[in-house]
Amino acid sequence: MIGGKKKCIGLIFGGNSNEHEVSISSAKTVYEAFNSERNKELYIVKTFYINKYGDWLDSDISEKILIGGIEKNKTKKQEIFNQKKINFLDGITFQNIDVWFPLLHGFNGEDGSIHGLLRFTKKPLVGCGIIGSALGMDKILMKTIFSNLKLPQVNYVVFQNKDLNDKDVKNEIIDEILKKLNFPIFVKPSNSGSSLGISKVTNESEILQALEKAWEIDPRILIEEGLEVREIECGIIGNSKLLTSEIGEVHYESDWYDYDSKYYSNNKIIIPAEIDSKITKEIKDIAIKSCRALNIFGFARVDFFLEKSSNKILLNEINTIPGFTKNSMFPMLWEASGLKIEQLVAKLVDISLDL
Numbered sequence: 001m002i003g004g005k006k007k008c009i010g011l012i013f014g015g016n017s018n019e020h021e022v023s024i025s026s027a028k029t030v031y032e033a034f035n036s037e038r039n040k041e042l043y044i045v046k047t048f049y050i051n052k053y054g055d056w057l058d059s060d061i062s063e064k065i066l067i068g069g070i071e072k073n074k075t076k077k078q079e080i081f082n083q084k085k086i087n088f089l090d091g092i093t094f095q096n097i098d099v100w101f102p103l104l105h106g107f108n109g110e111d112g113s114i115h116g117l118l119r120f121t122k123k124p125l126v127g128c129g130i131i132g133s134a135l136g137m138d139k140i141l142m143k144t145i146f147s148n149l150k151l152p153q154v155n156y157v158v159f160q161n162k163d164l165n166d167k168d169v170k171n172e173i174i175d176e177i178l179k180k181l182n183f184p185i186f187v188k189p190s191n192s193g194s195s196l197g198i199s200k201v202t203n204e205s206e207i208l209q210a211l212e213k214a215w216e217i218d219p220r221i222l223i224e225e226g227l228e229v230r231e232i233e234c235g236i237i238g239n240s241k242l243l244t245s246e247i248g249e250v251h252y253e254s255d256w257y258d259y260d261s262k263y264y265s266n267n268k269i270i271i272p273a274e275i276d277s278k279i280t281k282e283i284k285d286i287a288i289k290s291c292r293a294l295n296i297f298g299f300a301r302v303d304f305f306l307e308k309s310s311n312k313i314l315l316n317e318i319n320t321i322p323g324f325t326k327n328s329m330f331p332m333l334w335e336a337s338g339l340k341i342e343q344l345v346a347k348l349v350d351i352s353l354d355l
């Protein structure tokens with residue numbers, strides 16, 4: 001780099017989360033992008049793997065996980081993945097990091113906790129702050145704010161901290177669902193991701209099981225009316241000015257976009273989505289409005305449903321640490337918008353520094 005030192009990027013991945021594996025895949029992609037011909041003169045990446053216990057591992061080991069250096073040695077791999085520390089940050093040095101790039105999807109990361117922890121280092125991070133991340137992760141609060149702003153959403157009901165072991169409580173919940181929503185319904189834990197803990201329910205007899213599955217992940221539960229929809233996604237980057245990417249559509253073969261169809265099947269991603277320009281514009285406007293409403297900036301992916309029968313746009317959710325694997329929508333949306341992944345990661349660093 002002429003006239004300056006390389007910026008040190010602290011790439012954090014893994015995590016005490018049910019999206020641990022996805023995070024490793026995302027980090028591999030981002031690590032490669034920072035080590036591309038274009039970027040390696042500008043950046044140096046220091047990696048921090050957080051294992052499933054929430055313990056941070058040093059950069060040498062972390063890097064091996066990303067570049068496949070421990071793949072062949074299964075015993076060593078287990079040792080690393082199961083390493084337990086007394087203090088989670090023991091032996092970790094992070095003083096030379098210039099910009100953090102946390103790629104922790106889901107719990108103990110995307111829910112705002114990593115943003116809070118990193119604030120103590122007084123260094124900028126790629127992504128938004130504590131509030132935006134926490135709200136983006138919590139479907140109930142997110143929807144409450146959207147509905148205050150009259151942003152279009154599917155019909156839903158919410159149950160918070162009800163004791164599902166109590167038979168009367170169970171019956172009350174089921175009665176309320178039957179009174180307020182039409183089948184099919186989607187039962188979701190308020191905090192989760194990658195479709196984990198979500199069930200599609202088509203009749204009364206399946207409700208209880210679905211509630212219990214969601215309840216295992218979060219005692220706060222959201223239940224939505226299920227519609228026949230197209231799934232549309234839009235990328236956001238920026239700070240005071242938010243930019244929207246092209247709009248993408250995902251096609252999958254399963255009945256709905258569950259975990260397996262997200263990560264283990266050949267989905268078709270269509271960018272730009274084949275929708276008329278008026279709807280595209282409306283989607284981009286709502287994407288920006290919804291991010292502003294939750295104080296989300298840096299980068300995010302805003303997901304929509306387009307009801308098949310009516311072409312009605314419905315806001316689904318915002319992901320504040322969107323999937324960054326090779327097959328993920330977010331980097332693909334930006335590539336189609338003119339930013340190759342190498343340029344995208346560099347741009348995200350600039351945004352975090354407000355350059």
Ligand SMILES: Nc1ncnc2c1ncn2[C@@H]1O[C@H](COP(=O)(O)OP(=O)(O)O)[C@@H](O)[C@H]1O
Binds near residue numbers: 186193228
């Ligand atoms: N109300 C709904 N109508 C139709 N499909 C839905 C509805 N809610 C969820 N789904 C399906 O479930 C998937 C996951 O739901 P979502 O709320 O996006 O959870 P996650 O945060 O885990 O991605 C969606 O992408 C969609 O395929």
Ligand SMILES: [Mg+2]
Binds near residue numbers: 303317
């Ligand atoms: Mg989703």
